[in-house]
Amino acid sequence: MGLDKLLGQDGFLTTTVESLLKWAQKSSVWPMPLGISCCAIEMMAFASPRFDVARFGSEVFRMTPRQSDLLIVAGTVTYKMAWVVRKIYDQMPDPKWVISMGVCASTGGMFRSYPVVQGIDQFLPVDAYVSGCPPRPEALIKALMIIQEKIEKKHKPILFNFGKNVSPTPKQEEYHTPMADIII
Amino acid sequence: MEEIFKTVETIAKTIAPSYEIVEFRGQYTLIVPVERLVDLMMELRDNPDTSFDMLVDVTAIDWLGKKRNRFEVVYFLYSLKHKARLRVKVPLPDNENPTCPTMVGVWESANWYERETYDMYGIKFEGHPDLRRFYMPEDFLDPATGEPLYPLRKDFPLMGIPGALPLPPYPERDGELQ
Numbered sequence: 117m118g119l120d121k122l123l124g125q126d127g128f129l130t131t132t133v134e135s136l137l138k139w140a141q142k143s144s145v146w147p148m149p150l151g152i153s154c155c156a157i158e159m160m161a162f163a164s165p166r167f168d169v170a171r172f173g174s175e176v177f178r179m180t181p182r183q184s185d186l187l188i189v190a191g192t193v194t195y196k197m198a199w200v201v202r203k204i205y206d207q208m209p210d211p212k213w214v215i216s217m218g219v220c221a222s223t224g225g226m227f228r229s230y231p232v233v234q235g236i237d238q239f240l241p242v243d244a245y246v247s248g249c250p251p252r253p254e255a256l257i258k259a260l261m262i263i264q265e266k267i268e269k270k271h272k273p274i275l276f277n278f279g280k281n282v283s284p285t286p287k288q289e290e291y292h293t294p295m296a297d298i299i300i
Numbered sequence: 301m302e303e304i305f306k307t308v309e310t311i312a313k314t315i316a317p318s319y320e321i322v323e324f325r326g327q328y329t330l331i332v333p334v335e336r337l338v339d340l341m342m343e344l345r346d347n348p349d350t351s352f353d354m355l356v357d358v359t360a361i362d363w364l365g366k367k368r369n370r371f372e373v374v375y376f377l378y379s380l381k382h383k384a385r386l387r388v389k390v391p392l393p394d395n396e397n398p399t400c401p402t403m404v405g406v407w408e409s410a411n412w413y414e415r416e417t418y419d420m421y422g423i424k425f426e427g428h429p430d431l432r433r434f435y436m437p438e439d440f441l442d443p444a445t446g447e448p449l450y451p452l453r454k455d456f457p458l459m460g461i462p463g464a465l466p467l468p469p470y471p472e473r474d475g476e477l478q
Contacts, residue, residue, distance in 0.1 A: 195465035195466075195467065196465075202468035202469075228458075228459070229460075230451055230456075230457075230459055230460030231435075233467065238470070239469075241472045
């Protein structure tokens with residue numbers, strides 16, 4: 117890392133609170149796994165020691181949306197299920213990010229028929245699309261890295277105003293640019 | 301023809317004389333009219349020489365524009381005693397409001413299969429204890445006419461009818477709801 121070298125030299129380092137917060141946030145993205153079909157198997161492999169998402173600080177799969185900041189939609193979303201996905205997304209605290217994993221979640225995939233939503237971006241703001249049927253765990257790791265990059269570069273964390281205790285509710289545009297990152 | 305299917309033929313002859321039995325690659329299909337269907341099925345189940353005690357599946361076929369009788373209900377039977385399978389096809393005479401007697405009194409498992417067939421094809425099973433939609437939402441209606449939609453009918457468009465299945469609100473794109 118070089119950090120210990122720097123600390124050994126001077127014993128301290130300077131940074132801004134914002135970049136420190138961003139660093140903390142991007143190194144502990146807690147995913148909410150929404151495995152609704154076979155992509156969930158690859159998502160489990162992504163969390164397992166072989167691919168080891170713990171290297172990126174995301175090994176804590178929270179089984180409740182209220183403790184997560186990343187929603188991984190892994191699977192086919194039907195019109196009936198869309199309401200559930202949206203409800204889970206709405207329960208997640210801001211700031212939050214969404215990965216659309218696999219072609220079914222991204223475009224409907226091979227299920228071009230009446231019950232399947234042709235892409236979850238019809239009702240959710242998506243940050244990263246992962247192609248593949250199912251995608252390899254490496255592709256999902258790449259998506260996570262894109263989310264981390266997005267947190268580092270585009271996201272502005274709300275700094276607490278300790279004196280006045282004002283923390284305005286952030287608007288969604290502050291986090292999500294209209295064009296999502298696309299992985300090929 | 302195996303012994304069991306000869307018995308099936310004699311049963312059909314006594315109960316539904318206008319029957320037809322078709323053999324294809326060792327699979328037997330019995331085509332019978334809808335009248336006295338329950339009696340025939342009861343006899344197929346209770347006769348010790350046939351003993352079709354298991355209903356494997358109930359489904360339907362939509363022959364839109366191919367046959368005079370548009371809907372055909374298909375029952376798949378299995379005999380645990382004789383290890384034999386039989387397919388029973390029932391053409392329904394009414395093309396507009398297809399109805400068929402329920403088999404719940406014969407096999408208990410017909411309950412959900414008939415609900416599924418009703419959901420997908422709109423075939424009304426008379427006497428069914430709880431004939432509700434199975435997979436699709438209760439209010440799966442055509443937004444223009446208000447008619448119920450049955451997705452596996454041949455005249456149903458593959459991609460569905462826009463507006464029949466609503467999506468959840470998207471406040472990030474459309475603004476907050478009123």
